[in-house]
Amino acid sequence: xxxxxxxxxxxxxxxxxxxxxxxxxxxxxxxxxxxxxxxxxxxxxxxxxxxxxxxxxxxxxxxxxxxxxxxxxxxxxxxxxxxxxxxxxxxxxxxxxxxxxxxxxxxxxxxxxxxxxxxxxxxxxxxxxxxxxxxxxxxxxxxxxxxxxxxxxxxxxxxxxxxxxxxxxxxxxxxxxxxxxxxxxxxxxxxxxxxxxxxxxxxxxxxxxxxxxxxxxxxxxxxxxxx
Numbered sequence: 060x061x062x063x064x065x066x067x068x069x070x071x072x073x074x075x076x077x078x079x080x081x082x083x084x085x086x087x088x089x090x091x092x093x094x095x096x097x098x099x100x101x102x103x104x105x106x107x108x109x110x111x112x113x114x115x116x117x118x119x120x121x122x123x124x125x126x127x128x129x130x131x132x133x134x135x136x137x138x139x140x141x142x143x144x145x146x147x148x149x150x151x152x153x154x155x156x157x158x159x160x161x162x163x164x165x166x167x168x169x170x171x172x173x174x175x176x177x178x179x180x181x182x183x184x185x186x187x188x189x190x191x192x193x194x195x196x197x198x199x200x201x202x203x204x205x206x207x208x209x210x211x212x213x214x215x216x217x218x219x220x221x222x223x224x225x226x227x228x229x230x231x232x233x234x235x236x237x238x239x240x241x242x243x244x245x246x247x248x249x250x251x252x253x254x255x256x257x258x259x260x261x262x263x264x265x266x267x268x269x270x271x272x273x274x275x276x277x278x279x280x281x282x283x284x285x286x
Contacts, residue, residue, distance in 0.1 A: 073195025076280035080203040081263050085171040089163050096212040098222040100204030108197030110141045115181035119189035134177045142167045157224040177268040
């Protein structure tokens with residue numbers, strides 16, 4: 060039976076300590092290409108969460124039946140089957156968004172985040188822990204892509220939630236900056252994504268450094284202590 064502390068540790072690692080985008084620096088292709096706005100980043104992340112969670116459960120359930128020598132092809136086959144289902148669902152239910160995300164939904168098959176967690180965690184742990192790890196790693200990716208996409212959209216065009224009508228018809232994006240805001244094109248281009256990603260990584264490191272500095276340090280041993 061998994062303990063509460065183990066759940067907490069898995070969640071903290073996925074969302075923050077081992078964040079796939081800011082710490083492991085995996086999945087840079089969708090991170091830089093899709094996050095031109097918040098909606099695109101969030102929806103691709105949700106698709107990835109679904110694939111990661113189910114793939115982790117499948118691999119964790121079958122790990123003792125899969126020969127070690129062919130485990131990677133089998134993992135890819137499982138992930139590819141799940142991605143095909145998600146791709147067809149997006150095409151059927153969210154067709155306009157599907158056209159925007161394009162090839163990046165099928166490319167979830169080759170996303171290093173998915174394969175890394177299947178190999179490093181799901182292949183060595185029971186299904187419940189594997190499912191929770193997949194969801195938490197996906198949430199870590201989701202908030203990173205959402206924040207990066209929101210910043211790029213706001214700086215680049217002055218809006219937020221552009222394209223929300225493709226998910227929820229009738230809703231309109233928010234115009235947060237003046238309507239005559241000329242936009243900052245660099246933020247919407249790959250170099251701008253690299254710069255903002257570097258700023259997010261620096262911010263995370265700064266937060267962790269401040270947290271470490273606030274932790275009480277152990278008092279020095281007095282002469283004779285431990286003797």
